[in-house]
Amino acid sequence: NGKTVDIAINSHGSDWYWAATAVMVCATFTFMGLAATKPRQHRIFHYITASITMVASIAYFSMASGIGWTPIDVEFRRSAPQVFGINREIFYVRYIDWFITTPLLLMDLLLTAGMPWPTILYVILIDEVMIVTGLIGALVKSSYKWGYFTFGCVALAYIVYILAVEARKNASRIGPDVGKTFTMCGSLTAFLWILYPIAWGLCEGGNVIGCDGEAVFYGILDLMAKPLFGALLIWGHRGIDPARLGL
Ligand code: RET
Numbered sequence: 695n696g697k698t699v700d701i702a703i704n705s706h707g708s709d710w711y712w713a714a715t716a717v718m719v720c721a722t723f724t725f726m727g728l729a730a731t732k733p734r735q736h737r738i739f740h741y742i743t744a745s746i747t748m749v750a751s752i753a754y755f756s757m758a759s760g761i762g763w764t765p766i767d768v769e770f771r772r773s774a775p776q777v778f779g780i781n782r783e784i785f786y787v788r789y790i791d792w793f794i795t796t797p798l799l800l801m802d803l804l805l806t807a808g809m810p811w812p813t814i815l816y817v818i819l820i821d822e823v824m825i826v827t828g829l830i831g832a833l834v835k836s837s838y839k840w841g842y843f844t845f846g847c848v849a850l851a852y853i854v855y856i857l858a859v860e861a862r863k864n865a866s867r868i869g870p871d872v873g874k875t876f877t878m879c880g881s882l883t884a885f886l887w888i889l890y891p892i893a894w895g896l897c898e899g900g901n902v903i904g905c906d907g908e909a910v911f912y913g914i915l916d917l918m919a920k921p922l923f924g925a926l927l928i929w930g931h932r933g934i935d936p937a938r939l940g941l
Contacts, residue, residue, distance in 0.1 A: 708757070708758050708760070708909065710909055710910065710913060711754055711757045711758035711909060711913070712758040714754045714758075714913050714916065714917060715751060715754035715755050715758050717917060717921055718747045718748075718750045718751040718754055718920065718921065719747075719751045721747040721920070721921035721924060721925070722744050722747040722748045722751055724925075725740050725743050725744035725747065725924060725928065726740070726744045728740055728928060729741060729744065735936065735937075736935070736936060738805070738936055738941055739802060739805075739806070739927060739928055739931050739936075740928060742798050742801055742802050742805075743798075743802060743924035743927060743928060744924075745795075745798055746795045746798045746799060746802075746920050746924060747920050747921055747924060749791055749794045749795050749798075750791055750795060750916060750920050752791075753787050753788065753790065753791035754916075756787045757785055757787060757788075757909075761787070762785055762786060762787025762788075762790075763783045763784055763785045763786065763787065764783075764784055764786060764833075765781035765782065765783060765784070766781055766782055766784045766832070766833060766835060767781050767835045768781060768782045768835075768901045782898075782901055782905065783905050784832050784833065784898055786829060786832070786833070788912065789825055789826075789828060789829035789832070792825045792828075793822065793825045793826070795920065796821050796824075796825060797818040797821055797822065799883065799919070799920075799923065800814070800817055800818055800821055800853070801814065801818070802879070802923075802924075802927055803857060803861065803876065803879060803880055803883060803927075804817060804856075804861055805939060805941060806865060806872065806875060806876050806879070806927070806930075806931070806939065807861035807862070807864045807865035807868075807872075807876050807880075808864055808865065808867075808868050808872070808938075808939045808940055809860070809861055809864055813856070813860075817852075817853060817856050820849045820852050820853060821849070821853060823845070823846070823849045824846045824849035824850055824853070825846075827842040827843070827845040827846040827849070828842070828843070828846045828891075828894060828898075830842050831843045831846065831894075831898070831899065832894070832898040832899075839899060840899065843891070843894065843895070843899055846891065847891055850887060850888070850890075850891065853887070854884050854887065854888065857880045857883060857884050858880070858884055861876065861880065862876060862877060862880060865877070865880075868938060868939065869938065871933060871934060872934060872938070872939070874930070875927070875930030875931060875934065876930075878926055878930060879923060879926055879927045879930060882918070882919075882922075882923055882926065883919070883923065886915055886918055886919045886923075887919070889915055890912075890915060893908070893911045893912055893915065896911070897911065897912075
């Protein structure tokens with residue numbers, strides 16, 4: 695489509711997206727390999743974490759190949775004429791990835807904190823609301839997109855509250871090692887997740903950053919929120935018996 699902004703997709707796709715795909719694939723095999731070194735009843739966090747990077751591998755493979763996006767009309771922006779055409783690439787495949795992987799990330803964290811199932815399921819529902827409102831907002835042309843964005847931000851505020859207050863309390867009650875692992879992975883998550891709506895506002899929302907900038911911004915966030923997060927979580931669980939978490 696000649697009217698969209700150049701996102702460096704050519705005969706072999708996008709190098710940056712291919713590099714991120716490679717990292718996601720390597721992380722998946724590493725987490726699966728580590729699972730194989732443990733007895734079956736000690737593999738739950740390996741399985742969840744490997745699933746996260748597995749799904750991300752396919753999402754990044756799609757984006758690297760120039761698949762999974764649609765052009766959406768954007769507003770003219772005199773201050774940043776370089777970043778827009780008549781329309782802009784919106785990678786809806788990101789949201790399919792997030793719809794599957796953000797609940798798994800929350801399961802990693804909330805199971806570590808030993809939270810009860812009803813709470814976990816409710817937080818996951820709110821998380822799905824956040825992702826779906828983000829997708830709809832990205833596809834809406836008019837300024838109503840900011841209404842969807844606001845719903846998503848309220849959902850995120852609730853999730854961050856559960857992580858920062860309720861789950862943290864629960865984790866430290868189980869033991870100092872569990873508390874430490876949860877605090878490390880939970881803080882990283884709370885910090886990174888708050889940056890996603892900022893990226894959204896500058897990319898899909900306000901069209902302030904171009905498509906290459908979007909690829910780098912979301913890409914770095916995704917690499918820290920999935921492979922780095924996963925490595926820290928699995929490392930944190932090295933001395934923790936899942937039976938102590940009720941698993
Ligand atoms: C959106 C826009 C609507 C408002 C909010 C958002 C938050 C998204 C988040 C995404 C996290 C993704 C992760 C991916 C893993 O790699 C949907 C951008 C609040 C928090 C962790």
